Amino acid sequence: MLTHLLSPLVQDVSSHLKSSQELMHKINTLTRDQLLQYPYAFSLDVVALYTSIPPQEAIESVKTRLNAHSFNYHGLKTEHIIKLLETVLKRRIFIFKNILYEQKNGLAMGSRLSGFLATFVMDDLERRTITADLQIGFYARYVDDT
Secondary structure, three states: OHHHHHHHHHHHOOOEOOOHHHHHHHHHOOOHHHHHHOOOOOOOEOOOHHHHOOHHHHHHHHHHHHHHOOOEEOOEEHHHHHHHHHHHHHOOEEEEOOEEEEOOOOOOOOOHHHHHHHHHHHHHHHHHOHHHHOOOOOOOEEOOEO
């Protein structure tokens, strides 16, 4: 449910890619001038992204985005979504080889919700750093690969 409710917020993340096909399309539509002005391509990868994101930071990122949209979905308001996120992110239990484990750090691995939360936190970080002052001709990201 949370994934469904938060998915429209990804539209506000200009660097977000849905697929490698979308990346290829964007690269193919770059003009000759853009390619000449910014001739050096590079790629980045965030190591262990999900487990590096403090859940509270992810919640704050969602809260900011929901407030910016005056969120109200069938009576659910921002404070309801935040409470649900706090509940879901409080315990990150998973099973491996029939043994229960609790993930202590970051967002839950394998959760669809974690992908959205990571996208929002990365967007916040990028807006404060990478894309804030640098002259970058084209910038795109798929979760943790830029």
